Amino acid sequence: MKLGIIVGKVWATQKDPQLKGVKLYVLQPVNEKREKMGKPILAADTVGAGQGELVYWVGAREATFAMPGRKIPSDASIVGIVDHTYSENKDILKQRLSDWKNKNTSISRD
């Protein structure tokens, strides 16, 4: 799954009948600092998210299972609303990773 921010809404009356009653939002994929990651996409909303909210969404085949009880023809579906994100400080993490590399990686040359 990935993080995303809802930046718009789409209304479509002419659509696949299985998409009936499914809200469609314009979603901008973002990283943990809400910086853009890739182009905006259209995603089906199954949890009642609102404009501007940080959500997490799932793509590919799994997106079709997002609507409880039925399958929807979608390749991106919002599956949850984020309350809070915590991410480690970049430098601390880089330091921990290089420590981990020195301690736990063995490099052999062939």
Add this chain to the structure above:
Amino acid sequence: MELAVVIGNITSTIYHPAYKSCKLMLVENINPDMEQNGNITVAVDSVDAGIGDVVLVAREGKTAGDVLGQKQVPVRSVIVGVVDHLSVTKSR
């Protein structure tokens, strides 16, 4: 599976039923040289990984369903292992 490092976690109270009692972590892909590549994703943790751990992330719905014990779940990324040791063979 993919090699990743856990950079944080997220809390969520409104979610699809399949995510009930799931621990959601923020992970970033890394290569065997421990260089992060900026690809941040959300993964369900099934092995109690902590922040800063190097982990294995499976990215497929069937696997996620098996891990969560449910069928047809809208879950793709699941942390399935914590890496203890990594040996890399570098060609000259």
